[in-house]
Amino acid sequence: MTGAVWTRQGSRVIQSIQNASSRRSHTALKSEYDVLVIGGGHNGLVAAAYLQKGGLQTAVLERRHVLGGAAVTEELFPGFHFSRCSYLLSLFRPHIYEDLELKKHGLKIYRRNPHAFSPMLEDGVGGAPPRSLTLGSDMVLNRKEIGKFSQKDAMAYGEFNAYLDKLASAAQPLLDAPPVDIIGLTSGSLRTRITAAKTLMPLVKCGLKLGKNIPDFYEIVTAPIMKILNQWFESEPLKATLATDAVIGAMTSPYNPGSGYVLLHHVMGELEKEKGSWGYVEGGMGGVSNAIASSARSHGASIFTEKDVQEILVGPDGVAKGVVLKDGSEIHSKLVLSNATPYVTFKKLTPQASLSPEFIKAIDQFDYTSPVTKINVAVDKLPNFLAAPSPDGKPGPHHQCSIHLNCESVEVLETAYKESINGKYSTRPMLEMTIPSVLDPTLAPPGAHVVSFFTQFTPYYLEGKEWTDQDKEAYADLVFDWVEQYAPGFKSSVVGRDILTPPDLERIFGLTGGVRCDLVLCGGRDFNG
Structure with missing residues (x-):
């Protein structure tokens, strides 16, 4: 093929x-x-x-x-x-x-563990592969991985996770609750106000559970994620990997207020009673x-x-x-x-x-601005990353992860964002790559795989004009050129690709503006829902 x-x-x-x-x-x-x-x-x-x-x-x-x-x-x-x-x-x-x-x-x-893999673009030392950062549920392995970049960060990571878990757990009462009835509370009869007051109870429960952590909760839902990450860590690869989860699907920067909530959002969920877990669905979504x-x-x-x-x-x-x-x-x-x-x-x-x-x-006044172009790719062999070689062509643990490319530093993410708000697509786009067929063999023929790229930042209008087919193909070529640097041979393995810019997501799926499309919330991240 x-x-x-x-x-x-x-x-x-x-x-x-x-x-x-x-x-x-x-x-x-x-x-x-x-x-x-x-x-x-x-x-x-x-x-x-x-x-x-x-x-x-x-x-x-x-x-x-x-x-x-x-x-x-x-x-x-x-x-x-x-x-x-x-x-x-x-x-x-x-x-x-x-x-x-x-x-x-x-x-x-299919639950994934580990869940994040960030390879670096660098020369290996003494014949060794380039460095990479892999994160999962095993804190011992996480400390070993982070220690490649900072021993201080390796020791702080477990405490940081506990901090996020505490805030996310306190927010649980809000996930299934109706919104607070502001109009009922501020107008109408006494009976109406009493009924509306009941909608405050989940918020009260959240506050009681937070206790002295209320200021931390307020900070993470309102602050730029970099304000928080800089308080905890010093290594760029770790901060950039975490920052991707603070901007993914959103036309925002790690330095913009509100990006902290997006990161918290990622640890609120669960799969089959495992908190913070993310997974693939057999047969696709x-x-x-x-x-x-x-x-x-x-x-x-x-x-x-x-x-x-x-x-x-x-x-x-x-x-x-x-x-x-x-x-x-x-x-x-x-x-x-x-x-x-x-x-x-x-x-x-x-x-x-x-x-x-x-x-x-x-x-x-709803803001539907989307930064996302989704690219679905059929390949006839598994991508082989320089930072984690697979000479036998068999999947490694890193293949089941969300693979973060162009995430060596927060500055790379910030530059990509700034290009897009000026009406251009990012020349070094932030890429989240997943290969679900590694865990789910029903998705592709034997030996072949399906690859998903969640890419940003791309504007709805390209320099004020509608995307042409040539624009879409040029952007996909750019994405593949970057992937090739991390995994040589990727481009020659491609047998088909499907490119969905924000206008395509709107036209095909009715997603106004393209909206974010990285996950599913039943009962309520998004496509946006």
Whole structure:
């Protein structure tokens, strides 16, 4: 297969093959339901499963030919199955996993350990390979790895992790709680205020659990991550590796306020009761959506693909009463839920006359700026990194990690960010590379692999203009040139690539602005959700 490079262009596009469980329901679409859910993304499917389980006749209407929204698996090239957008699972609320019996419905997770690998671009000393930093759950090995760069940092890392865990644990009561009812608390009758006061309880629990750590919590959710990392560490490779988790998916700098929260966000989740764990889903991220859909169907929910909603029907009383499809069909319901972004829901689907000017203004103020271009790659052999050679071609522990390239120093990340805010793509982009087929052999033919690149920073408009196919190919070539420096031979192993800039993510998946697409939150990082 070497040399026969496939792209997602023109007549060579390979149609996505749907998983059997994501195909169109055999049940005919009725004219009325209790609840309609617009969009078959993972959050919409979770809502449908719970509503149907609660006795409400629920239908899901998905625009695309395949379920899952951003949590989707597609066969882009023959035999290669990709998590085309979101590619890692965490922050998956345990009660959803249990309530919907997702293991019974086919969900299988491969947990990764170690979880981070940052190779350096440098000459080896005395014939040794270049240095690298590998981090996982074994603190003894972590100290050994960090000690290559700083013994002081090696000793501080365990305490830093404990510090993050303490803050993340205190935030747990907030993850499943509704937002505080500010309007109810500040206006209305006494009864309304008393009812609204109950929404403060999770916040109170969080505060009580934090205790004397409240100032630390406030700092990490508001400060630039570099303010915090500089307090703890001195070595650039460690700070840069941690800083990637503070900016990934966000058009921000490690020196910008708020980036500290993004890092904390990464340790809040859990997989199968292991806190802070991240993993791959067997069969790709569509396996999450398909398991949820299977659970919803087992309770009687109706799920349809290729049903494109054109408008939400709103009655004279301002209450949603159904939808109109692009083919003109009307479907009525007592309740309408939208799994689309707020922008799509309220600016494109909802009649503007039914919304107040103040509300529309608030929707317009949402910031959907995305820095991400996702590149999915089919390769005929495993990448071989200079910093961790695999002469026999077999996977090493580092191959299952999030592989951080161009992360030798925080300054490299900062330079990449500054180029993008000036309307250009980064000439040395921050790259997070994953190879899920190392743990999940169902994704690629024997000996071959699927590789995912979550790259930034790339603007929505390139120097004020729309991306052309030539721009996209040039950017992917740049990314591959950088990968080649870390893993010589990578470019010759490529047999196909799929390039998704922010406008592509918006057009294909309905993700306004491209939004971040690195993971899945059921019940609530993102694609963004």
